[in-house]
Amino acid sequence: MLRCDVVADGDGLLLPGPPTQVGLRFVPGPAAAEHLHRLHLHLTSASLAHQQDTVASALAIGARHVDVGQRPEEGHVVLVDPGGNYFCVIEPGNGYLAGTGFFGEVACVGTRDVGLFWSAALNWPLVWDRDQETAVQSPLGGTKVAWGGQPLAAKIARSAQRFLLTAPGGDLRAEIDRLVSLGAAIVSIGGDGSAELVDVDGNEFLLRPA
Template sequence: MSPRQLTVAFHVEDAPTVARFWADTLGREMVDDGSGVHLPGDDRQVGLRFVPGSADGAGPALLHLHLTSASDDDQQRQVAAALRRGASHLDVGQRPEEGHIVLADPGGNAFCVIEPGNRFLAGCGPLGEAACDGSREVGHFWSAALDWPLVWDQDEETAIQSPRGGTKVAWGGPPETPREGRNRQWFELVAPADADHRAEVDRLLALAATRLGEDADGTVLLADPGGNSFRVRPPR
């Protein structure tokens, strides 16, 4: 069986505009799947999906993306290009001596362009990390859910990565942000083509996921042990 692939989904008011920003930033194609715009990933880079939706009733952002850079000049080029495409600088309390640069995409989603030489993200590719709010328990759940090995497990912080490398997914441990309102970002899984969709859902439930509901197309809504909702889509 090929490695399970992960997509990070975002609720945004103008999905085509935000998707175009990220497609241009990452050099990805845009696929309109009828309920959102998908930027497919692969077995090394996570996918992104942008779903139209109002910000009303949405809870706090619980993850942000990290882009890598090869040199100081490359970092500045990426920042300048992102600003031309509609990004803006964002102040989240970062200190002047910190090397990363924090921006917001046209939908207001924070992301960082990481300084060159960052050892943790070395070799991870252009989309180096999805940095998430969550506990060690959540990191271990997702390691088992995706069958991705833990590549960091220290001081309540965890990170996982596809067995073929690429984007890391990390959880920062305590203190955690209270879960309030509906999720504005969530994970999506597509059952592997050589796996039974229902069996895949049962496997996740056995790993301590909680079933929340099911859509008309067979997509199953679950929650991980940290209360973060995620979706399991049937194979297309």
């Protein structure tokens, strides 16, 4: 869908993003339970024909339509991939995602506090902060990462979808300490210094060497 190279990465497959696009990594595992779908992707459209082509291409390689309560008059199309991950193909003319590129947004369920945490953790500026909804974006532009949709559903299991960070300069201990100072909590630290942490909303994320 994203028309990028796939790279083997340990037990998973990595779709690395260019400087202005978030990369994605997929690993084997059980399908996420419904309450653990705390993020989904937004793909943009340059025209109605482009949107229709994107939807048709997705359906041809295993996606399917899904009803999440969207209204008939809404212009976006909601799909789910073969791994149970939701994504939306956004209608053309969406000003909020203008200039982001085809992979427009990672849309997460979360509080304003978690948006502020990730802004500081990634050193990405807030580009949206309104009505308890936040979004950050690389200083170079490109894919946005957004949070909203309170109240959060009770979290009763580990998240199937997580952020993966690499330590700048390779100093894992210093980066762990920095993230903890911002409000993260350590879950575990591996023998190589890599770590699993949780953010201020309790979402697991991983930190590993570059």
